[in-house]
Amino acid sequence: MKVTIEVNGRGVSDEVEDRTLLVHFIRDNAGLTATNVGCDTTSCGACTVLLDGESVKSCTVLAAQAEGHTVTTLEGLSGEHEGELHPVQRAFRDQHGLQCGFCTPGMIMASVSLLAHNPKPAREEIRRGLEGNLCRCTGYHNIVNAVADASGQEAGR
Amino acid sequence: MIPARFTYLRASSVDEAIAMLGQYGDEAKVLAGGHSLLPLMKLRLAAPEVLVDITSVEGLRYVRHEGGDIAIGALTRYHDLHGDPVLAEHAPLLAHVAGEVGDQQVRHRGTIGGSLVHADPAADLSAAVLASDGVLVVSGPGGRREIPAAEFFLGPFTTPLLPDELLTEIRVPAAAGTGWGFEKFRRRAIDWAIVGVAVSGTAVALINMAGVPVRAAATERALAEGASLADAAALAAEGTSPVEEPHASAEYRAHLARVLTARALEQAPG
Numbered sequence: 544m545k546v547t548i549e550v551n552g553r554g555v556s557d558e559v560e561d562r563t564l565l566v567h568f569i570r571d572n573a574g575l576t577a578t579n580v581g582c583d584t585t586s587c588g589a590c591t592v593l594l595d596g597e598s599v600k601s602c603t604v605l606a607a608q609a610e611g612h613t614v615t616t617l618e619g620l621s622g623e624h625e626g627e628l629h630p631v632q633r634a635f636r637d638q639h640g641l642q643c644g645f646c647t648p649g650m651i652m653a654s655v656s657l658l659a660h661n662p663k664p665a666r667e668e669i670r671r672g673l674e675g676n677l678c679r680c681t682g683y684h685n686i687v688n689a690v691a692d693a694s695g696q697e698a699g700r
Numbered sequence: 701m702i703p704a705r706f707t708y709l710r711a712s713s714v715d716e717a718i719a720m721l722g723q724y725g726d727e728a729k730v731l732a733g734g735h736s737l738l739p740l741m742k743l744r745l746a747a748p749e750v751l752v753d754i755t756s757v758e759g760l761r762y763v764r765h766e767g768g769d770i771a772i773g774a775l776t777r778y779h780d781l782h783g784d785p786v787l788a789e790h791a792p793l794l795a796h797v798a799g800e801v802g803d804q805q806v807r808h809r810g811t812i813g814g815s816l817v818h819a820d821p822a823a824d825l826s827a828a829v830l831a832s833d834g835v836l837v838v839s840g841p842g843g844r845r846e847i848p849a850a851e852f853f854l855g856p857f858t859t860p861l862l863p864d865e866l867l868t869e870i871r872v873p874a875a876a877g878t879g880w881g882f883e884k885f886r887r888r889a890i891d892w893a894i895v896g897v898a899v900s901g902t903a904v905a906l907i908n909m910a911g912v913p914v915r916a917a918a919t920e921r922a923l924a925e926g927a928s929l930a931d932a933a934a935l936a937a938e939g940t941s942p943v944e945e946p947h948a949s950a951e952y953r954a955h956l957a958r959v960l961t962a963r964a965l966e967q968a969p970g
Contacts, residue, residue, distance in 0.1 A: 544708065561708035561751075583701050585739055586890065588805060597779070597808040603738050604809070607708045608731070608753060653804060674889040675803025 548609045550575065551619030559606055565599075566590045568606035569616055577617035577648040581677070588676030591649035591656075592616050598656030600675070617648040620655065631655050631693040638698055640689030642680035650676045654690045663694050703741035710753045714839050714868060717754050722841055722864040724750045730866060731755070732775060732814040735806055760813075760868060763787050770794075772870045774813025778802070778825075781812060791872050793880035793900045797828040800882065803890045813867045816852070819859050819912070822892040824884065826853060827913040829870060831898040831905035837869035844868075853912035875900065881967030883960040887947070894948045895956040897936070897964040904965070909940040909957050916940075919961060933962035 546563070547556040550573045557572040569578050569592065581589030583602050590601045593615040601614075620629035631654050634640065641647045650673065657664060657672035664672060669690045670683070678686060688698040711717035721728050729748035731737060732755055740746040754760070760775035763784045770791045772781070781787055781798035788795045801807055801815070801824050815825045816836060826849075829836075834849040841864055852859055861867065884896030884907060896907030897916075902923045904916040918938035922931060937954035944950045 560705070562703045562705055564702060567702075583742070585735065585806065588803070591805055594808075598805045599809050600805045603735055605708065605731075605734065605738070605751075605753075607710070608734065608755060610710075656808075657804060672804050675805045 544607060546606050546610050548573075548606065548611075549613040551615060561605075561607060563606040564602055565592070565594075565604040565606050565609050565614070566601035568609075569601060569614065572606075575616050575618050579645055579648060581645065581649070586675075586677065587646070587649075588653055588673075589646055589649040591652040591676065593652060593656060596656075596659070598653045615652075617651060620651070629655070631658070631690070634689040634693035634698075635686075638685050638689035638692050640681065640686045641678075646676060646678045646680075650678065650686060654693065657690070658694055663696060664690070666691065666699070701742040703738070704744060704747040706741075706748055707750045708753065709750060710756055712756055712758075714757060714760070714866060717752050717757060717866055718839060718841055718864055720750075720752045721866070724752075725863045728752055728863070730817070733777065733810040734814075735802070735810040736814060736818040736820065754866070765790060765874060768874055769871045770874050772812055772872075774867045774869060775811050776813075778807035778810050778812070778815075779804075782807065790874040790876045791832060792875075792878075793832060793882060793898060794825070794828050794872065796880070797824050797882055797898060800824055800884065806890075812870055816870065817859055817861060817867050819853050819855075819857050820892075821853075821856050821911050821913065822908045823913070824882075824893065824896060824898075824907060827896060827898040827905040827907040828882070828900075829872065830913045830915065831900040831903045832872040832875070833900075833903065834870055834872045836867055837871060838865050839868045840865040846871075850915070856911045879968030881964035883964045883967075885956050885960060895942070895953050895960060897957065897960040899961075899964045899968045901968070904936070904961060906936065906940060906957055906961075909937065909942045909953060911941070911943075914940060916957070916961060923965075929965040930962055933965055934958055936961035 579589040581587035585603045692698040728750040731751045731753045760773040762773040778798040881899040884893035918935035936957040942953035
């Protein structure tokens, strides 16, 4: 079937099998590889993207379901000015909110969605909001700091 | 992992979805948020030949106060329910429980209708709807029929829905001011409940204490007879049939049911 999805502001059309998952469409058809396949079972959140502005796990959405909708991946984030990092990207770097980096694209997209609903989350709310994203390196502490920083709050130590 | 091959159909109305389901019968499954169905298909535990995607059907995503009832469209997502002011006032148990399901991403996608028709005995919302004396409104080729929640769950993953019927609405009596409580026990944040308890007024429903969500009848009877919360909660596992699993024996589940029922009842004033 032919599927057309607006990915990061660009219409991407391709002929795919009906069973194609959104994450594979993003990686293989749109050619955007920041979005990772981690657990592939809706648990780890590495494949998190925004679908119509809301975070979703793209391993558990069919490309066909996203037909006619808009998708934002990590590559689609940007700061106020050309070439600038998005505030959440900047904060993850400043606060050392990553080590190996595999979970980071999903973690950042989930954080962007969390902050869209709750611009000044308490630390506990950040932890709850990111329950669906697993990180095996950091112990989460610096990730929580990064999201606090991105929201203009004290990062903590 | 990718699912076995299937044909994807997108319905734009309830009637069109019912017609598609009528055409393919048992070979078709309804796809809404997909957060129960697609994982099963990826694990090849389900392999329907046709998926009828109803997420583009207009007019099934709402929460409305109608007469003495709260009406909820079947495609209303957990995230919508959790943030809905009408639900927060008139069906606070449902609003709260919707925010306890899965994680942020799952709540953006999963629907109340999808959760109920999936009929997983570990589902949070099924027990909450059961405790709320909910009614499920189903549309088919012959029109609409209503099924009380108490008659909707026939067994694990089994409901009385016919292949060409679609759950379109969930109704619960408006219950502003009614005390409520909810507790569930999980090993990790986003796990299914090993056991959970939903309380609305004096109705107590248990998650994962049988093949279907069940009311804690002995506890409810004791409450009606004026027993203390602690004494009533001690009866929570009476008449239940929890499954035995490596990480949760039936005995352990019964213990959890008693403890969690006591905590949930204490949250519910009056």
